[in-house]
Amino acid sequence: MKPLYGQKAIFTIVLMLSALLLAPKISAQDRAKMEILEGTWMGRIEAGALYLRLVFNFSINEQDSLKASLESPDQGSVIVPMGTVHLRGDSIIINAQLLGGKYSGLIKGERSLEGTWEQMGQSFQLNMEKQDAPFRLNRPQEPKPPFTYRVEEVSIINEGGGFALSGTLTLPYGPGPFPAAVLISGSGPQNRDEELMGHKPFAVIADHLTRNGIAVLRYDDRGTGKSGGVFAGATSADLSTDAQAAFNFLQSRKEIDKNKTGLIGHSEGGLIAPLLASREPKVAWIVSLAGPGVNGRELMLRQAEEISRAMGNSEEDIQTAKKINEKLYKIVRKNPGSQEAEEKLVKTLRRELIKADVQDEIIEERITTVKINLLNDSYPWLRYFMVTEPSDLWKAVSCPVLILNGEKDLQVNAAINTEGIAKALSEGGSDSYRVIIFPGLNHLFQHCTTGLPGEYGTIEETFSSEVLEIISGWIRER
Numbered sequence: 001m002k003p004l005y006g007q008k009a010i011f012t013i014v015l016m017l018s019a020l021l022l023a024p025k026i027s028a029q030d031r032a033k034m035e036i037l038e039g040t041w042m043g044r045i046e047a048g049a050l051y052l053r054l055v056f057n058f059s060i061n062e063q064d065s066l067k068a069s070l071e072s073p074d075q076g077s078v079i080v081p082m083g084t085v086h087l088r089g090d091s092i093i094i095n096a097q098l099l100g101g102k103y104s105g106l107i108k109g110e111r112s113l114e115g116t117w118e119q120m121g122q123s124f125q126l127n128m129e130k131q132d133a134p135f136r137l138n139r140p141q142e143p144k145p146p147f148t149y150r151v152e153e154v155s156i157i158n159e160g161g162g163f164a165l166s167g168t169l170t171l172p173y174g175p176g177p178f179p180a181a182v183l184i185s186g187s188g189p190q191n192r193d194e195e196l197m198g199h200k201p202f203a204v205i206a207d208h209l210t211r212n213g214i215a216v217l218r219y220d221d222r223g224t225g226k227s228g229g230v231f232a233g234a235t236s237a238d239l240s241t242d243a244q245a246a247f248n249f250l251q252s253r254k255e256i257d258k259n260k261t262g263l264i265g266h267s268e269g270g271l272i273a274p275l276l277a278s279r280e281p282k283v284a285w286i287v288s289l290a291g292p293g294v295n296g297r298e299l300m301l302r303q304a305e306e307i308s309r310a311m312g313n314s315e316e317d318i319q320t321a322k323k324i325n326e327k328l329y330k331i332v333r334k335n336p337g338s339q340e341a342e343e344k345l346v347k348t349l350r351r352e353l354i355k356a357d358v359q360d361e362i363i364e365e366r367i368t369t370v371k372i373n374l375l376n377d378s379y380p381w382l383r384y385f386m387v388t389e390p391s392d393l394w395k396a397v398s399c400p401v402l403i404l405n406g407e408k409d410l411q412v413n414a415a416i417n418t419e420g421i422a423k424a425l426s427e428g429g430s431d432s433y434r435v436i437i438f439p440g441l442n443h444l445f446q447h448c449t450t451g452l453p454g455e456y457g458t459i460e461e462t463f464s465s466e467v468l469e470i471i472s473g474w475i476r477e478r
Helices: 028-037 200-213 234-252 269-277 298-310 315-334 336-355 360-374 375-387 392-394 416-425 454-457 465-478
Strands: 039-047 048-060 066-071 078-083 085-088 091-096 100-106 112-119 124-125 128-130 151-160 164-170 178-184 215-219 254-266 286-289 401-406 435-437
Touching: 028 048, 039 112, 039 124, 048 454, 100 234, 124 465, 128 416, 151 215, 151 234, 164 200, 164 375, 164 465, 178 200, 178 269, 200 215, 200 465, 215 269, 234 254, 234 269, 254 269, 269 286, 269 298, 269 392, 269 416, 286 336, 286 465, 298 315, 298 375, 298 416, 315 336, 315 360, 315 375, 336 360, 336 435, 360 375, 392 416, 401 416, 401 465, 435 465
Parallel strands: 178 215, 178 254, 254 286, 286 401, 401 435
Antiparallel strands: 039 048, 039 128, 048 066, 066 078, 085 091, 091 100, 100 112, 112 124, 112 128, 151 164, 164 215
């Protein structure tokens, strides 16, 4: 689903890498501080249920100046140069012009920094600890060449949209024809690997399936990566035409068994899959990975409630927030356009927060967040998600369906949503489905502790091997 568990990512890593910027000459009395800072430091900022790790790398150059760079390992591996580093006694200020950010802190001993990260008018506590070695993400499941199968870069034409999607087709060696799967990502602009918090779950799934004799097509979402088109303003229905184009592409390949080609949808992809299958009789099967079985309003209310509870918030605060959200979502469902909804949303939110005795400064922050997350380009997607009943789509699906969820999924509640899908399939006359809820797994199908989104990046596992085996075994049986 869309990252509804908190604010949008704190910053987008800038891809324009230039030479690291040099800071002014550091005075002799600060040489000792420079030597303390030299090396790798790591901390994290918290925005609701989302945790983002930040890494600062300090080094002293030949001009006896201090230079710094920044990494956000949970958002990608790009290293961004920082600007001027100011030292005065135990005080440090780093300007990050490329990101429009600034770090202000105090040096505490030889291994700690205490300070704040400021960006886009917001401020977050950011305390850093010195690391004994440069930071490296450990993702043991991430596929590395040489591969034991064929890898082909492909272009997929969405004829109705007038643009091409860029994708990767992995094929077992041999003439085929092979069973095949289209991978459909969750909400928000995703690349072909569904890359999130340093993980590449679609790369892992494709690798496993292809090693087990199943061809896999995965693609960059429209307007993302190397794909054409525009993502902003697209609804799930619009995105289903991209999945249709990918499915048609597989149907055109001689290596593919046209009667054994199906869809694997994760999160919102688990809504797009029945959207496509309900109108495309050639879809042979569906695997729903944490797909929605209830409408967006119910799902999002439950999501916010469970995440808030897992974060330790009081039951009173949880219920207050739920009542406010119910009123906001009602406005969204009743108003087709964002302009007509904005005034009502802002007015209602302000009134309810004043009633809840929230400070004026926080009220303005909440209103800004609502405008960013609920309005403008996001509004068509949100409203479609709110008013669409997944049960109507699943009732029209006649192919076999494998319904999977993690018991600790806090974004798409396992019990409610799997039950919703199974019930709809049954009411539609289908008895060819299987439901499995995996103990201890989160929304990304990782073994976890709390299920909170903040854990995703800190877990080394990308995707449960047990779930991978279930998926490949089930597909081979079709």
